[in-house]
Amino acid sequence: MTEPFGLGTFSGGDGAPFPGLVLGGAERVLDLRAAFGDDVTTLALLRDWDASLPRLRDLAADPVGPISAYAELRPLPPVSPAGQILCAGANYFKHVRQIAYSFLRQGGDERPEADVRAEAEDISARRATTEEPYMFAGLPSALTGATDDVVLRGPGVRHDWELELAVVLSRGGRDIPEEQAMEHVAGYTISNDISTRDVMQRPGFPMTDFLMTKNRPTFFPTGPYIVPRELVPDYRALRIELKVNGETMQDEGVDDIIYGVERLIAYASTVVTLQAGDLLLTGSPAGNAGHHDNRWLVPGDVMEGSITGLGTQRNRCVAA
Incomplete structure (x- = not known):
């Protein structure tokens, strides 16, 4: 039986990022530089996933190298350097x-x-x-870690949450058949697509402004780590939950999804060239701020997000 593990990017006391193997129910992190070399990154591992995955399995069963307590590390966005970000909208x-x-x-x-x-x-x-699926692009510069602060920058004050199941690709391509799409998936992680609703449409200008709405720095808390696809038998059986200051705002099964991972990958690959390391957000379930009497995020709020077996995010909202 394969030992459960995750793959992420972390920093310790010196602040230097390193790829880590998450062990023991997210209690310990093995520094993968000892096994793969000082220059290794999670992106490099994803680009050679067929060779990387068996070695990660072996290391999960028999760790070799420096091990740190998970609680003593800062989880960074798990794919480093970051790839493309593709987001599905209106998908539950x-x-x-x-x-x-x-x-x-x-x-x-x-x-x-x-x-x-x-x-x-x-x-x-x-x-x-x-x-067809509705998708748009995100910017890697908006990514932040699973425990980092989210900076509520203006203009706009209607800051909203959207906790989502995110797919990490291990293989790219164009025009990928739906029945082969899962062969391109390395694993899953969590992403929160923060959105400022009152700047989504400009007055007198009939266009959606996703750059202003969703792509500000820190607006994509992602991680804490990637769980390999083989350890998630059925992604539709996962459950997404987000709390703000301890109050549950989103609590929904992925089985409510409209277009599944297979369809999203196939569709996206007809538009763009997908690459290993790309992040595909599958859409937000019900329960955004508008559903909770316009209870928008404000400085001081703490968001706690989790998806079954994929870890937990805890992000504090702060003023600019």
Whole structure:
């Protein structure tokens, strides 16, 4: 039986980043430079994943090299250097229903509650039958670690959370068939796609501004580490949970997803050339700030995010 392990990038007292193998239920971290050389990075391991993975398995069973307590290290974004970031939007049925309901009500729809909710349900159902995945690009400069502060920069004050299952690729390509897509997956991690809602649309300019909304520094807390695909038998069985100051805001199974990992990879590969080390965010489940009476993030808030078996994030929100 394979010993459970994770792969991440960490820094210790000297601040220098190093690739680490997470052992013992995230209690210890093995410095992989002893086994792979001083210049090794997680990206290099992902680019040679077919050779790296068996060695990581062996090291998980019989660690060789310096070991640190996980609690004494700072987890950095796990893929280093960072690759491309591709994000799926409107990709959970309950989330789409919430978005559609809010849009109809905010647009002045005064029909009875049952009628508005029925239309929101219809809009959600059509996503899976008449449309393609909706995806956009993120910037590596927005990445931050799983325990780092999130800086709530202006303009805009409606800062929102979106905890998501993220896929890390070990193999790139173009026009990848859906039935072969999982062969390109190294593993899974956690990402929180922080979004400032009140700058998403510019007044009098009918375009979505994702650069301003989602790509500010620290707006993509990611990690703490990658769990290999072979240790996650069914990603749809995972559960996503996010708390703000101890209050649960998101709590949803990945089985509510509209377009699964296979479909997202296949679709994305028809648009861009995917590469090893790329990060693919699969979309946010229900429970964003708008659903909680516009309870936007403010300085002092603490977000705690977890996905089954993938570790935990804890990010404090601070003013610029």
